[in-house]
Each structure stands twice: as C-alpha cells, then as structure tokens.
Amino acid sequence: MSILHAPVRILGCGSLLMGDDGVGLKVIEALKKTELEELEGLDIEDAGVCGLDLLNLFDGARKVIIVDAVLAGSRKGSVHLIEGKDLLNGTEPHTLVSIHDLTITDVLRIGEQVQSLPEIVVIGIEIGELATEISRDISPEVLKAVDKAIELIRAEIGELL
Known part of the structure; x- marks a missing residue:
C-alpha cells in the first residue's frame, strides 16, 4: 500500500551524492517551497534512486x-517532457539515468506486468554525463533547468490549480 494518498503525485528521483543526478531531488526541494506543497490532491515526494519500490x-x-x-545527447540543462507510454513502447530516444540496476523505463515495464499503471509523465533534465565520483555539487547549467522543470510540472497539473 502506498504511503501517498493524492490522485496526482510528483516524484523526484536521483542521488544527491552523485552530482547532477540529484537534480530531480532539487526540483522536489524547490516545489516544497511553493504553494503547490499545500495543494489538495497533490503529493510531492523524494523517491530516491527509484528502484522497484517506485x-x-x-x-x-x-x-x-x-x-x-x-542522457539524451542534448544540451546540458535542457528539459524534456517524456510520456510514459512512449517509454513503454520504445519510441522515446531518451536514456533515463540510474545509478543502480534499474532505470525508470525498466520499472515501468515491470510495473505494467504486475499492476495497473496510472498516467505517467517524466520530466527529464539533461545532465550530459554520469558522475564518476561522489559529489554534492550540481552544475550551474543543470541547476538552471529547475525553474523550467517546475514550469512544465505546473502545466501538467493545471487542472489542480
């Protein structure tokens, strides 16, 4: 059973110890400082490194x-809106990052086999490359993408605003 209860959920994924990979958690941190945190019908949560627990x-x-x-081969800090159905049917060219064994695409493919999935949208922020050393630093180009990601999230939850 989920610890979340709202029909619309925003989940940030990543690791704050792996540099730019932590950008999803930075977006969640920023969202929790807005009026959206108190919005009925919306949960905003840090989902960590997004294994099957997702x-x-x-x-x-x-x-x-x-x-x-x-990692989409685009300009570092660019923001992409990715439909979950495109990830599931293999038509989405973006590579979602995972510092563990499973990507979000892997989790969705397993999930569709064992449960009914909600509508899924991924806001992907281009990081350019994986971190090879532990770091809490997020590059300025990637940090600039946080505001654009929040803008896309607001558009996605427009019916709640």
Missing part, C-alpha cells in the same frame, strides 16, 4: 509526474 508510490494514483536526470 511501483508502491503509484498505487491509487491517477497521474504520476517523475522528475529525473536523462
């Missing part, structure tokens, strides 16, 4: 917005 956070949701780092 599926528990989908239970009972109508829509889930996942914010994570991507």
Whole structure:
C-alpha cells in the first residue's frame, strides 16, 4: 500500500551524492517551497534512486509526474517532457539515468506486468554525463533547468490549480 494518498503525485528521483543526478531531488526541494506543497490532491515526494519500490508510490494514483536526470545527447540543462507510454513502447530516444540496476523505463515495464499503471509523465533534465565520483555539487547549467522543470510540472497539473 502506498504511503501517498493524492490522485496526482510528483516524484523526484536521483542521488544527491552523485552530482547532477540529484537534480530531480532539487526540483522536489524547490516545489516544497511553493504553494503547490499545500495543494489538495497533490503529493510531492523524494523517491530516491527509484528502484522497484517506485511501483508502491503509484498505487491509487491517477497521474504520476517523475522528475529525473536523462542522457539524451542534448544540451546540458535542457528539459524534456517524456510520456510514459512512449517509454513503454520504445519510441522515446531518451536514456533515463540510474545509478543502480534499474532505470525508470525498466520499472515501468515491470510495473505494467504486475499492476495497473496510472498516467505517467517524466520530466527529464539533461545532465550530459554520469558522475564518476561522489559529489554534492550540481552544475550551474543543470541547476538552471529547475525553474523550467517546475514550469512544465505546473502545466501538467493545471487542472489542480
């Protein structure tokens, strides 16, 4: 059973110890300082490194917005809106980052086999490369993308505002 209860959920993924990979968590941190934190019908949560436990956070949701780092070969700090259905059917060219064994795409593919999935949208922020050393630093180009990601999230949850 999910610890979350709202029909719309925003989940930030990443690791604050792996440099730019932590950008999804920075977006969640910024969102929690806005009026959205108090919005009825919306949960905003840090989902950590997004293993299979992510599926528990989908239970009972109508829509889930996942914010994570991507490697798409685009300009560092660019922001992408990725439909979950495109990830599932393999038409999305973005590579979602994982510092563990499973990417969000892997989790969604397993999830569709074992449960009913809500509408999924991924806000992906281009990080350019994976961190090779432990670091809490997020590059300025990636940090600038936080505001753009929040703008896309606001558009996605427009019906709640």
